[in-house]
Amino acid sequence: MENKYDDRILVNYLDGSLDPTEKQLVEQEMEKSDAIQERLDLMQFTIRAIKFKAYKSSVKEIQHDFLQHRIENKSFTSVSTPKLEGKVRSMQFWIKIAASLLFLCSLGYVLWLFQADGEQLYETNFISYEIALDRGAGLQENQLESLYINGEFYQMFQVSEETNLEEFNSFELLLLGTAALELNNPAEAMRYLQKIDSDNIQNQSDDYQDEVDFFMAMAYLKQGAYEQALHLVTKMRSDEQHKYHSNFSWSEEISIRLQQML
Known part of the structure; x- marks a missing residue:
């Protein structure tokens, strides 16, 4: 070649x-x-x-058949139910009805794939981060965790505004990143999530990496950064052991690819 x-x-x-x-x-x-x-x-x-x-012609034919049946059934009016006792629909007629319904559903699905932008995909797939119930077995709950559990996201940034990014541990960075997404601020979320990602690369660790992959993908979609989002979505879908492996469907991956090309 x-x-x-x-x-x-x-x-x-x-x-x-x-x-x-x-x-x-x-x-x-x-x-x-x-x-x-x-x-x-x-x-x-x-x-x-x-x-x-190609199914469009079949739909037109079905419409014609339906009108013809309506004319033949003289008792059919806008306020009455057609009397079908003496009429038997052919198998071909019902197959055409089924084919038209399948076509309409399929066409609607294809149109959705082309129209689903990052904002729609974000709204469809975003889920809040939930702190594992067994995490506190050997760890004491800190202030950020307490605020996050109570949904006090603004307060989280108020109490941490004087703290340098390097001073947070991975768990605190994850809480701040997901809290920023809850506040509809994907750019701020990326600051904290990318810090975990870069630390993991540098230290050859995987602290909260599954969560980082998912929420970074969400942030990228929210900002319309489809190439970066696609990279992470493909990574998650290709790894059956990934915690968020099933959160994106094949069709949603195709939607991101299409948006990337527009």
Whole structure:
């Protein structure tokens, strides 16, 4: 493959029309490049979306059949129920009804994927951080924790405003970061969450890393930073052991990819 981003070759690969040698080259490139795999996924999704449009003619036909049945059933009026005792609907008629409903649901779903921006994804997926009940077994509750439990988020920043960022431990940074999100301030949340992330990298530790991944993704979505959000969402979804592995669906990941391209 001279041009590994050649759309024609990728479309032929999806259609299964490549010869075995070309197919093998594409698959070898996929193994070496995540970008090609992502491009293939997006092309496959787009092709499926286009195919949904083919059902429009079926919907029009169903509407025509319905009107025809209405005319034939002379007892049907705007205030009466049609008498169907003498009429038997064909299996084909009900299949068309089911197909039209499936089309409308699928079309609505596809439109939602294209329209769901960072704000909508944030509102759909944000969950508050809950302090583990067994955390206090060997740790004494501090002031920030007490304020967080009582939902006094503004007060948390008032009592900590004179404290240097380096003086907080990972748990306190997490509480302040999630409190900032509760106050609709994603930029402030990133200050505390990124500090935990950088400390973990520097110290080769993973203190609250799952929580950091999730709430940083939330902050990025809130700010419309789709590339950074996508990186974290992909990380969480690809790791079955991640605490937030199931918080984002495949379709929501696709929505973020689409927003990134706009």
